[in-house]
Amino acid sequence: MEHLPRLLICDDDRQMTESIKLVLETSGYQIQTTNNARHALTLIHADLPDLVILDVKMPEMSGFEVLDSVDRERCDAAFIMVTGEASVDSAIKAIRKGASDYLRKPFEPDELIIRVEKALKQRQMQRDNICFEIEKRKLQNQLRHSQKMEAIGTLAGGIAHDFNNVLSIILGNTELALADIPTGQAPRANLERILTASLRAREMIQQLLSFSRKEESGRKPIQLNHVITESLKLMRASLPTNISIEKDICDTPCTILADATQIHQVMLNLCTNAAHAMEPDGGTLSVQLEPVTLDSQSTNEFNCLKPGHYARLVVADTGHGIDKSIIERIFDPYFTTKETGKGTGMGLSVVHGIIKSNGGTIRAFSRPGRFTEFHLHLPITELPMANEPTIFDQQLPGGHEHIMVVDDEEMLVDIMRQVLEQLGYMVTAHTSSQAALTDFRACPDRFDLLITDMTMPGITGIGLVNAVKAPAPTCPSSSAPATMNRSMKRTHLRWGFKPWS
Structure with missing residues (x-):
């Protein structure tokens, strides 16, 4: 339904107030009137009208004093000052104080309507300009953040490649040394520990490189069990030590059609939010994955889900929780309750977009002071996964080439x-x-x-x-x-x- 402009008329002359109201009501405006300047100021702050027609000379407070007392951060109404004086100085004073127009009594009904329409159009243009500037600043901040993340990704990729060279040397020399040491000797046990730690480091570097790549691999059948496990390995290295991770990843393969990099991004955002919610004392981050079957009755509580087989992922924390009044807004772009430097307001919005684009849903449940849980459902696919690279377990043939x-x-x-x-x-x-x-x-x-x-x-x-x-x-x-x-x-x-x- 189209919003009808709301007008407030304030004049200590009751007859003048009623005559202005009568003229403007024929144009479809919502009209409110008062003959007291202090009452007008209360109505301005309480009802936030679109336009105020204000007499200059009134007992107790003048129109100019009312104009000076309006909280512009709360009310962006347009103001038309009316007076019986023909003073140029008075008109200039009204404009300098922020009035949109100045009208001298007596005035014709058509002139009043034209002035009101003009003031409302100017107000809407100012609003549009403010919205444009706000959106422009948001986009500029988003672009700067994107460029910063791209630079960090490039830097991380370069460091990871260089570190891989060092790691390959450690792995190679360790395994060559192991080949010459018989089983049971003490040095062999030490070398095996070096080898185990190096292999863990290699896995972490591979995950870091997957985040630094600019190209998206595209949607393909992936086993969600493995992706979640890999993400948690990476998160363990970045989360504070006072946060414990409890995982319950099912053994049943949950194959979904998705981009593995995007699923990593989902886990990164959810786990990082959970860590911030548990500051400064720490807590428990719980991750659960299991296959579920939803029938027609079960899908009634979900939006846009069809009956079928799904992978249910639950990410929970024991943090401060989310207030009931804002939990419905947490997936909105730029919405954040974090202090400056802790969040951009885009994390959960990105997560929501990724899950929706993959045919799934995400919902949040929270009890302030106790916990927050995110429940994600992603459809399981019957498409086969790509063949894994062959591992050569047998002895490699030699040669003389x-x-x-x-x-x-x-x-x-x-x-x-x-x-x-x-x-x-x-x-x-x-x-x-x-x-x-x-x-x-x-x-x-x-x-x-x-x-x-x-x-x-x-x-x-x-x-x-x-x-x-x-x-x-x-x-x-x-x-x-x-x-x-x-x-x-x-x-x-x-x-x-x-x-x-």
Whole structure:
């Protein structure tokens, strides 16, 4: 229903008040009147009219005094001052004090209507401009935040890649050392602890890299059990130690059609909010995942859900809770109760959008001072998951071919050389792509395979491959991410190159 403008008329002359009311009522306005200036000020703050027609000279308070006393943060009404004086100074004073117009008695009914319409239009334009500026500032802040997160992601990705090189050296040398130490000896137990810790670090780095990637992998069948477990491993490293994590992840596979990166984002936002709610004393973060079947009766309490099989995810905390008066607004964009620097008001809005776009629902339940729970339902799909990479558990066959290995990290080159030589291959190793190209061109027929890093100073891996293939197109070539992205095993030696590829 269209909002009818609400007008307040205040004049100590009752006859004038009624005549103005009679004229404006014919134009469809909602009219309220008073003959007391102090009462008018009370009505302005209580009812927030759209326009006030105010007499200048009145007992107790003048129209100008009323205008000065209006709280502009609470009321943005337009004001038309009316008077029997023909003073230019009085008109200028009214405009300077914030009045929209100044009208001298007596006036024609048509003139009054025109002045009222003009004042209301000016007020609406001012409102639109304010809304535009507010929205503009919000979008600018959102853009700055997005650029900041993109920069952090790029930085995190670069650090993770460099750390992976260091981690690969630790893993490689540890496993090579384990291959030479018989079972039961004390040094072997120490090396196995190093290996276990390094493998955990590798998993964390892989998760960090998944957040730093700019490209979305797109929706595909994923096992929600694994994604939730991986997210909690990452959150454990970032949450305060006074927050314990209790998880109850079912063994039954819950396969959903979604983007794994977006599900990670959902968990990150929900767990971070839970951590903030439990500050400063800490508490318990509980995560539960189970498959459920909803029939037609069960779906009545959900919006837009059809009967079928769903994965139910519950994220709960023992924090301060959410007040009943605002719990319905927590998914609104920019709505936040956190102090400056703790939140943008976009976290739960993003979560809501991701869940809705994947055909699910999210609801919040809370008891202030005790707990908050978020219940998410995501439809389970029957589509098959992509085949996992084959793990070579059997002993790898060796060979006698000649392999060229190129990587600008000297210790990585040395580890690759040792592994390949143990398998019987002849290896020529280089830490300079330019030196490798010169060596290859000197005698291209003696090399059977090229393994090269992708990113190197001088000539990149792709550039080296293209240069090598030009004079010798029959030479099989590959890059490290393609050839070494697997777990290599021989009896008791387990090895993996560049796990981030």
